[in-house]
Amino acid sequence: MIEQLRQRLQALQKTAGIEDGAGALPLGIAAIDAALGGGLARGALHEIAAPGEAQLAAATGFALGLSALRDDARAANSSSPLPWGEVGAPTGPARLGRLDDRLRAPGEGLRLIENHLPPHPTSLRSVDLSPQGRGERKKSFVWIAEDMALIESGAPYGPGLDQFGLAPEQLLTVGVAHRRDLLWAMEEALRCRAVHAVIGELRHGALDAVAVRRLSLAATNSGALALLLRSAPATDASTAATRWIVGAAPSLPCPGGGGEEENRPRFATHLIRNRRGPRGSWILQWSDIDERFVLATPAQPVAMPALDRPDRKVA
Amino acid sequence: MRGEGRDEGAFRQSEHSEKPPHPTSSLRSEVDLSPHAGRGEERALAVYGKRGNAETLVAVDDAAERRGLSAGMALAQARAMHPEIEAVPEDAEADAQLLENIADWCLRYTPLVAIDAPDGLLLDISGCGHLYGGEQELVADLGRRVERAGFAYNVAIAGSIGAAWAAAHVGEPASYLCGEERSLLAPLPLSALRLAPTTVAALARVGLKRVGDIIDLPRSPLTARFGPELMRQLDRALGREHEPLNPRLPVAPYVAEQRFAEPIAREQDVLAITERLAVRLKFALERRGDGARRIELTLFRTDGALRRIATGCSRPLRDAGDIRALFAEQLAALSDEFDPGFGFDMARLAVVVAEPCPPEQIGIGGDNGATEAGRQVDQLVDRLSARLGARRVRRLIAQDSHIPELAAATVPAQTTRADNGWQTFRRHRAEAELAPRPLRLLTYPEPIEAMAEVPDGPPLRFRWRRALHEVIAAEGPERIEGAWWSEQGGAARDYFRVEDKSGLRFWLFRAGLYRDLAPGAAAPSWFLHGTFA
Numbered sequence: 093m094i095e096q097l098r099q100r101l102q103a104l105q106k107t108a109g110i111e112d113g114a115g116a117l118p119l120g121i122a123a124i125d126a127a128l129g130g131g132l133a134r135g136a137l138h139e140i141a142a143p144g145e146a147q148l149a150a151a152t153g154f155a156l157g158l159s160a161l162r163d164d165a166r167a168a169n170s171s172s173p174l175p176w177g178e179v180g181a182p183t184g185p186a187r188l189g190r191l192d193d194r195l196r197a198p199g200e201g202l203r204l205i206e207n208h209l210p211p212h213p214t215s216l217r218s219v220d221l222s223p224q225g226r227g228e229r230k231k232s233f234v235w236i237a238e239d240m241a242l243i244e245s246g247a248p249y250g251p252g253l254d255q256f257g258l259a260p261e262q263l264l265t266v267g268v269a270h271r272r273d274l275l276w277a278m279e280e281a282l283r284c285r286a287v288h289a290v291i292g293e294l295r296h297g298a299l300d301a302v303a304v305r306r307l308s309l310a311a312t313n314s315g316a317l318a319l320l321l322r323s324a325p326a327t328d329a330s331t332a333a334t335r336w337i338v339g340a341a342p343s344l345p346c347p348g349g350g351g352e353e354e355n356r357p358r359f360a361t362h363l364i365r366n367r368r369g370p371r372g373s374w375i376l377q378w379s380d381i382d383e384r385f386v387l388a389t390p391a392q393p394v395a396m397p398a399l400d401r402p403d404r405k406v407a
Numbered sequence: 408m409r410g411e412g413r414d415e416g417a418f419r420q421s422e423h424s425e426k427p428p429h430p431t432s433s434l435r436s437e438v439d440l441s442p443h444a445g446r447g448e449e450r451a452l453a454v455y456g457k458r459g460n461a462e463t464l465v466a467v468d469d470a471a472e473r474r475g476l477s478a479g480m481a482l483a484q485a486r487a488m489h490p491e492i493e494a495v496p497e498d499a500e501a502d503a504q505l506l507e508n509i510a511d512w513c514l515r516y517t518p519l520v521a522i523d524a525p526d527g528l529l530l531d532i533s534g535c536g537h538l539y540g541g542e543q544e545l546v547a548d549l550g551r552r553v554e555r556a557g558f559a560y561n562v563a564i565a566g567s568i569g570a571a572w573a574a575a576h577v578g579e580p581a582s583y584l585c586g587e588e589r590s591l592l593a594p595l596p597l598s599a600l601r602l603a604p605t606t607v608a609a610l611a612r613v614g615l616k617r618v619g620d621i622i623d624l625p626r627s628p629l630t631a632r633f634g635p636e637l638m639r640q641l642d643r644a645l646g647r648e649h650e651p652l653n654p655r656l657p658v659a660p661y662v663a664e665q666r667f668a669e670p671i672a673r674e675q676d677v678l679a680i681t682e683r684l685a686v687r688l689k690f691a692l693e694r695r696g697d698g699a700r701r702i703e704l705t706l707f708r709t710d711g712a713l714r715r716i717a718t719g720c721s722r723p724l725r726d727a728g729d730i731r732a733l734f735a736e737q738l739a740a741l742s743d744e745f746d747p748g749f750g751f752d753m754a755r756l757a758v759v760v761a762e763p764c765p766p767e768q769i770g771i772g773g774d775n776g777a778t779e780a781g782r783q784v785d786q787l788v789d790r791l792s793a794r795l796g797a798r799r800v801r802r803l804i805a806q807d808s809h810i811p812e813l814a815a816a817t818v819p820a821q822t823t824r825a826d827n828g829w830q831t832f833r834r835h836r837a838e839a840e841l842a843p844r845p846l847r848l849l850t851y852p853e854p855i856e857a858m859a860e861v862p863d864g865p866p867l868r869f870r871w872r873r874a875l876h877e878v879i880a881a882e883g884p885e886r887i888e889g890a891w892w893s894e895q896g897g898a899a900r901d902y903f904r905v906e907d908k909s910g911l912r913f914w915l916f917r918a919g920l921y922r923d924l925a926p927g928a929a930a931p932s933w934f935l936h937g938t939f940a
Contacts, residue, residue: 150940249937251836378940
């Protein structure tokens with residue numbers, strides 16, 4: 093009896109958000125995954141803020157990209173002989189992505205490449221050759237926003253989502269009238285085990301710590317990805333596992349990059365808070381074929397971003 | 408205190424009609440609160456309205472009747488006789504509303520309640536009497552409650568609507584058995600047959616004044632002279648021809664109800680009783696292989712008010728626990744509006760919409776994980792819809808349209824399932840090589856001030872929401888024709904995907920083409936329609 097109670101207490105007392113019980117969702121970029129300690133923690137709350145109202149679409153894209161990341165990473169990890177950190181140059185995936193694109197039709201071409209290139213956990217595996225595979229393997233995701241936000245910044249658009257690599261039929265949009273309802277709906281959605289990711293769009297204003305903690309706990313229990321999308325960087329303290337500031341990056345053709353790269357959205361991402369490791373800044377590009385992010389810059393930035401210098405402000 | 412007016416009810420064996428209050432009943436309570444109430448001497452109250460071109464008394468109360476006033480009297484005459492009477496203009500809308508409320512309240516006796524305008528109700532009580540220990544007891548209970556609410560009434564039970572109506576309005580309000588219609592109707596005036604006044608007058612001219620006068624007359628001459636309506640009404644009143652009752656509310660296919668000796672008021676009690684009723688419904692649903700898609704909980708408050716709470720679900724539902732959970736969300740959302748007052752003395756759970764629900768096989772077959780996940784998502788949809796409203800929880804569906812804002816629509820998630828047309832959209836997208844579409848689309852395109860280098864080209868810079876954006880890259884135009892087959896189709900649009908200096912990507916369009924421009928007309932305007940990631 094007492095033993096049981098003790099166990100229950102232990103379960104209740106566990107700190108929300110930083111446990112890796114639910115595992116991590118690797119982004120497939122060595123530098124970021126290393127900083128995040130293996131990937132974006134599932135079953136935790138992550139805050140993604142746009143630097144300003146106008147940049148909200150970019151932050152939205154980043155959040156959607158995170159929620160579109162494949163869940164089969166753990167299976168890939170176990171079968172891959174190489175651990176994450178040792179995957180070769182970060183340019184690899186980008187180039188592979190294009191190769192995949194070209195070699196999509198003949199199936200044996202893929203196998204050929206797989207044999208000759210250092211194996212990358214997701215890039216090859218995630219190319220779905222079966223026509224029906226796309227909608228089937230994905231789990232539902234929920235987008236919750238206040239009515240005003242949907243009117244002001246635009247509602248999620250099905251054809252656009254589809255081109256982005258998300259299955260619109262899996263999206264559940266919830267419009268709420270008050271923030272109170274938004275937090276309640278997020279919590280409800282996070283409790284549902286069939287939901288893969290929950291995106292809550294929050295307009296201006298601070299969030300109280302209790303609400304954030306409730307969300308974190310709900311996410312921990314189900315292992316879902318809780319993403320809080322904010323239209324401006326938050327100033328309040330938060331218990332979120334990570335905090336990002338994500339804006340749009342100019343899609344200038346990068347040196348050595350092909351022409352079709354220009355169509356791909358680019359994000360200037362700043363990881364400004366990380367409970368598991370260092371912070372950092374990266375320019376990422378979304379590849380809708382692989383459905384994953386790739387580094388848009390050929391290598392690590394020469395200088396660390398201004399974020400690590402307390403005397404300078406974040407752009 | 409009792410209201411006044413011709414408030415009668417007619418009933419009958421299978422149909423029973425009741426006449427509820429009439430205007431003065433509802434007014435009385437207001438007047439009582441007014442300063443006159445304390446005077447000791449009761450003031451006469453009359454309601455008047457325009458009939459033809461004259462203002463006429465429509466209803467009078469007891470006190471006014473004692474002074475010799477009656478409905479149908481001219482208002483001027485009544486005022487001349489008794490200057491102190493209180494005359495109030497009639498409010499037909501409020502009366503109709505009141506009648507509807509009473510009709511709803513009568514649902515506690517039978518689900519078949521019809522309104523007999525302007526002041527009557529018809530209740531089909533076939534098979535309902537035993538719930539109260541007999542028809543007489545049912546009527547007695549109804550009378551007690553109506554009287555306590557302050558209404559005067561007449562009530563009669565008979566075997567046909569016509570006979571019950573006649574007994575309640577003209578004859579002796581009582582209970583008549585089937586087959587007694589003839590003896591009941593014979594002595595009554597012809598107006599008891601619900602005939603047009605002109606027909607009654609025409610019959611009176613030839614000396615036919617009572618129903619008994621025409622019952623045994625040859626039918627064809629009467630029909631030839633007075634029209635088929637006369638014989639039909641007679642047949643209906645005598646029960647020779649069936650008269651359908653048109654219930655005010657659709658009758659639910661599955662109903663379970665519970666009365667309480669002591670009123671319940673607490674939310675937990677309401678939920679507990681909901682679950683118990685749901686268990687009862689479950690058996691009925693299972694027997695016919697149905698599941699509930701829409702469920703309504705009706706709570707009858709002791710003071711006669713009704714609380715109706717309805718909830719929908721995305722897939723046919725039978726489980727009592729699930730139904731209880733949905734109502735728990737509804738009650739939480741209602742919070743203050745759910746005012747139990749002195750408590751509810753009856754609860755009814757009705758499945759308003761039922762759908763075939765095939766029995767589920769558990770544990771066999773490989774697809775179990777997917778169906779389980781689908782079920783969980785449906786449960787989430789139901790929970791969210793119950794709390795926030797079904798229209799707030801939506802799914803995207805693809806529509807067959809080339810116009811961007813019509814290509815996708817949002818519909819309540821409970822009404823849709825599965826694919827929603829996106830497979831077709833994907834095929835079309837692959838075939839047509841659709842140009843990029845934005846992630847977020849504005850509900851209405853917002854006008855922008857744009858400056859283009861060449862008339863047909865993309866803008867060089869534009870101002871949206873007071874911020875200036877310098878365009879450094881543009882893709883387009885993608886020409887999307889308006890709906891030319893429709894009057895409001897709008898002009899063709901040239902869409903551009905542009906990127907500004909800071910990397911923001913927008914979807915702009917120019918409404919109208921320069922080549923279509925009439926000489927001297929203003930240049931086509933620019934709009935921003937969406938944003939890319």
